[in-house]
Amino acid sequence: MNKGKLIVFSAPSGSGKTTLVHYLLKKRPDIVFSISATSRKPRENEIDGKDYFFFSKEDFITKINNSEFLEYEEVYNGKFYGTLLDEVEKNSENGKHVIFDIDVIGGINIKNLFPERTLAIFVQPPSIEVLQERLYNRGHNSPEEIDKRVQKAIKEMEYSSMFDKIILNDNLEESKKIAFECVDKFLNQ
Numbered sequence: 001m002n003k004g005k006l007i008v009f010s011a012p013s014g015s016g017k018t019t020l021v022h023y024l025l026k027k028r029p030d031i032v033f034s035i036s037a038t039s040r041k042p043r044e045n046e047i048d049g050k051d052y053f054f055f056s057k058e059d060f061i062t063k064i065n066n067s068e069f070l071e072y073e074e075v076y077n078g079k080f081y082g083t084l085l086d087e088v089e090k091n092s093e094n095g096k097h098v099i100f101d102i103d104v105i106g107g108i109n110i111k112n113l114f115p116e117r118t119l120a121i122f123v124q125p126p127s128i129e130v131l132q133e134r135l136y137n138r139g140h141n142s143p144e145e146i147d148k149r150v151q152k153a154i155k156e157m158e159y160s161s162m163f164d165k166i167i168l169n170d171n172l173e174e175s176k177k178i179a180f181e182c183v184d185k186f187l188n189q
Helices: 017-027 057-065 085-093 104-113 128-138 143-162 172-187
Strands: 006-010 031-033 069-076 079-084 097-102 118-124 165-168
Touching: 006 017, 006 104, 006 172, 017 031, 017 097, 017 172, 057 069, 057 079, 069 085, 069 104, 079 085, 079 097, 079 104, 085 097, 097 104, 104 118, 104 143, 118 143, 118 172, 128 143, 165 172
Parallel strands: 006 097, 006 118, 031 097, 118 165
Antiparallel strands: 069 079
């Protein structure tokens, strides 16, 4: 059995990457979601092992020291996110394609580790102003948190050229179509 391929979706927070990933998961039963690990506290309605694997900061650092992550990053001060190596291997060994909804640096790291097996897609917002509006409309971030995310987004967009494909998400239905076509072509190579 062939190993599954890896599909990375990265973007600044609020760009729409999660919506595109969920769309692809519904359209392609041969794709499984890579559940990220984090040291942040769960939000309301988030389920451990479904939305994220939630660990204390100390447990997360222990897993780093034990080389249990394919990639990880301290995305915000004291808040770690990462991809558990055994989760990816388990799905990939079973011939499933693994899709990642991951921060920009993590996406680049996976592409660099597995360049032939990975399709890396960067989802770009139409503008920083639209991104800021989307973050405000979510309603679960403080103005300070939104400002921090916007500043991070400006830096993250500088990395877009390191991805295989950039999808400008200014029309969700068109972005879904483009994402599906890119992924379908990659998986059928």
